[in-house]
Amino acid sequence: MTQKTYAGVALEVNDEGYMIDKNQWTKEIAKAIGLEESLELTAKHFEVIEFLRDRVAKGEGLTIRSIGKSGIVDIKGFYALFPGAPLKLATRIGGLPKPVSCV
Amino acid sequence: MIQKKEEFPLKKVCLICAKGSIEDVYAALVMANGAVMEGIETKVFFTFFGLDAITKKQMTKLHTATVGNPAMRMPNGWAFPSLLGAIPGVEAGVSAMMRGQMEQLDIPTVPEFLEMITAGGGEIYACKLAVDMFKLKKEDLSAEVSDIITIGEFYGLCGGQGTQIIFT
Numbered sequence: 001m002t003q004k005t006y007a008g009v010a011l012e013v014n015d016e017g018y019m020i021d022k023n024q025w026t027k028e029i030a031k032a033i034g035l036e037e038s039l040e041l042t043a044k045h046f047e048v049i050e051f052l053r054d055r056v057a058k059g060e061g062l063t064i065r066s067i068g069k070s071g072i073v074d075i076k077g078f079y080a081l082f083p084g085a086p087l088k089l090a091t092r093i094g095g096l097p098k099p100v101s102c103v
Numbered sequence: 104m105i106q107k108k109e110e111f112p113l114k115k116v117c118l119i120c121a122k123g124s125i126e127d128v129y130a131a132l133v134m135a136n137g138a139v140m141e142g143i144e145t146k147v148f149f150t151f152f153g154l155d156a157i158t159k160k161q162m163t164k165l166h167t168a169t170v171g172n173p174a175m176r177m178p179n180g181w182a183f184p185s186l187l188g189a190i191p192g193v194e195a196g197v198s199a200m201m202r203g204q205m206e207q208l209d210i211p212t213v214p215e216f217l218e219m220i221t222a223g224g225g226e227i228y229a230c231k232l233a234v235d236m237f238k239l240k241k242e243d244l245s246a247e248v249s250d251i252i253t254i255g256e257f258y259g260l261c262g263g264q265g266t267q268i269i270f271t
Contacts, residue, residue, distance in 0.1 A: 063209050064140060064219060075222035084142035086223075102133055103210055103219075 006032035018091070018098050022056070025095030033093045041093070045081055047072045049094040062087060062099040114265030115144040117257070121270070123152030125167045125201055131271045132156070132216045139223035147220070148257045150230035154237060157229060157245045162213040166198040217247040226260075228252050 001020065004013050007028035012020040017033075019025060030049065034041045051070050055062060064087055068075040082089040087099050116138040120131035131147060138145040155161040169175055169188030175197075177183055187193060206212075211219060217227060229244055229251045241251065261268055 061209070064136075064223075065209055065211050065215070068219070068222075075219055079223050085140060086142075087140055102137055 016092075016098060019095040022053075022095045022097070025053075029095065030093050037089060037093070039082070039089070039093070044073065044077075045090075045093075048078065048081060048090060052090060052094050052096060056096050061101055062091065062096075063101045063103045065103055111265060113138075113141075113143050113267060115146075115261065115263055115267070117261040117266065117268045118145070118147045119257075119268065119270045120147060120149050120153035120156060121151045123155035123161070123165065125165045125198060127271055128153065128156040128165055128213065129205070129210070129216075132213065132220070133210075134269065134271070135220050135225055136216060136223070139220055139225045145220065145223075145225040146228065146257070146260055147225065148228045148230060148252075148254070150233045150254075151236075154229060154233050154239065154244075156213055157217065157227065157248050158239065158243055159245060160243070162217075162245065165213065166194055167201055169194045169197050214245065217245055221247045228257060230254065230257075 001012055001014055003010055004017075005011070007026070009024065009026070009029060011024055011029070014020060019029075027046065030046070031041050034045070039045075048067065048070075051067070051072055052062060055066065060066075064075060064078065067073065067078050067087075073081065078086050078090075082093075087101070091097065091099055116135070118131050118135050120128060122128070131153070135145050135147045149157050155165060167175070169183065170185055172183070172188070175183040175188065202212075221227060226249045227245070227247050229239075229248050231251050231253045234244075234251050241248075244251075
């Protein structure tokens with residue numbers, strides 16, 4: 001666990017860079033983490049992140065399939081928004097814990 | 104940056120799926136999608152009975168064996184009697200139950216799974232030898248199949264450091 005500062009706010013993150021306390025998340029923090037990942041966030045990115053945060057708040061698991069069915073973006077679009085490992089990236093930027101899903 | 108724990112992370116995963124039962128096909132698909140979700144370059148090669156997973160007519164009707172499957176159990180945990188498994192309709196029924204269970208866990212159907220894999224950049228190939236053997240044509244195969252190639256050509260796609268080839 002280490003302390004990192006994003007957008008002027010000091011946060012606790014775990015070894016893989018995920019925020020410990022998801023309630024501290026703000027859009028500015030998201031943009032700062034995004035810049036760290038060389039990613040500029042657009043409104044679409046935030047739509048997806050809000051969807052993910054919603055699901056976690058309801059206690060539902062995060063799967064790539066559910067994002068594809070969300071109506072916000074299709075799976076190809078999701079990979080385009082968050083290149084590489086999209087679910088891991090989106091949750092890190094969204095201040096959520098690392099997902100443990102196989103789909 | 105997301106910290107990478109390993110010094111030599113996996114860069115490419117090449118999967119070969121040669122069997123057509125539900126468990127074998129889903130093993131290959133989950134592994135392929137898992138790699139794609141991690142941002143790892145992924146290629147899947149379907150051969151022999153694995154072709155059922157990418158053949159339009161078969162992909163929604165995959166079965167699991169109820170005869171000769173030593174790991175098959177009844178819902179209460181007892182061993183599954185072979186004679187019961189041989190009764191007409193039991194194999195189809197058990198397979199349908201399995202598909203239902205997977206749907207509840209948000210595991211996609213085979214056609215959807217293939218779409219998810221290619222949406223993430225994965226590539227799907229059919230084995231030329233098996234396609235010839237089963238007398239199939241490109242039209243019989245899923246639209247997600249990139250090409251029908253030989254194993255030699257598939258090996259050619261599997262080069263590079265940090266590549267693993269997995270056979271299921």
